Amino acid sequence: MYKTSINKIDAGIMGFWAVVNESEGDNSGLRLLERQWVKMWLKRAFAEIAGAGV
Numbered sequence: 903m904y905k906t907s908i909n910k911i912d913a914g915i916m917g918f919w920a921v922v923n924e925s926e927g928d929n930s931g932l933r934l935l936e937r938q939w940v941k942m943w944l945k946r947a948f949a950e951i952a953g954a955g956v
Contacts, residue, residue: 904943907939910931910936911932913931914931918940918944921937921940922937922941922944924937
């Protein structure tokens with residue numbers, strides 16, 4: 903599922919911000935569950951970066 907979501911983001915040439923902040927009627931092609939996964943992934947990624955002191 904994760905790879906599919908990332909491929910959809912890449913294919914749509916959109917940024918993570920657009921995926922996370924668009925409404926249900928967006929044009930990203932991502933379903934609600936996929937957008938929720940992206941939000942969780944970004945939160946964890948930023949936590950790891952912050953933990954590394956970057």
